Amino acid sequence: MKGRFIAAGLGLLLAAGGALAADLKRAEEIVGGRCFICHGMEGEAASALYPRLASQHADYIARQLADFKSGKRKSETMAGMAADLTPEEMKALGEFFQKKPATHSQSADPDLSGVGRYIFTKGNQYSGVAACVSCHGPKGYGTPQLPRLAGQQALYIENQLKQFNTRERNNDNAVMHSIASKLTELEVKAVSSFISTLE
Structure with missing residues (x-):
């Protein structure tokens, strides 16, 4: 009986791991299709005008995307980018960027x-x-x-x-x-x- 519970638990863990891998694969596709233009594939940002997303909190990124989509946070560009994203995709994008290593700048002054x-x-x-x-x-x-x-x-x-x-x-x-x-x-x-x- 105990063995069945362990096997069932392992099965759930493997399924969750597979779902996470699929979600991150989908996030990578979205990043490669649109996000990379401003934010880079690694979340390093292509310009000082755009935020670095590498190592940002996943929940925070997902919430900002939802706010852009709803219009609660104003940006025509980001509203368009987020318009067709599902909540699951927003969460996956957050997880994707959270896993990227952070970068920083040297002080010019x-x-x-x-x-x-x-x-x-x-x-x-x-x-x-x-x-x-x-x-x-x-x-x-x-x-x-x-x-x-x-x-x-x-x-x-x-x-x-x-x-x-x-x-x-x-x-x-x-x-x-x-x-x-x-x-x-x-x-x-x-x-x-x-x-x-x-x-």
Whole structure:
């Protein structure tokens, strides 16, 4: 009797493993057909304008794709890319990119990155800016609900902070609206520069 339960359990595990492999194969097909143009096959991003997806949380990617599809997050390009994706495909794409190794940038201006390090780890008590680590963690790895920031493109981070400030981006945590509205242009550039260097 015990042997039957073990065999049944192993059978379920093998079936789940096969389904995951099939899902990742489908994700690879989708990436090779459309995502790679901006994000690269490894999630490394083809330009500083586009986010690096490598090592990003699978659930976070799936949620962003769903928000693009529904229009909750605005982007004509991404709305078109996500329009025909099923929830299962969105989840598979998240898993695909989460498995890719993260990359990062070298600081072009260590002084600027130093200011960014201060904001990232301590915030700015004089203007009420909270430290990034309080939500995204000391290494910028985030959570399944909050994005991994470590190694993200500096220009992409800058643009997202500006969109949070102007409320062009409002599909995520409303706390970001308050934080972004208090950041100076120097702080935006500095924290974006520092985040891009995190491994």
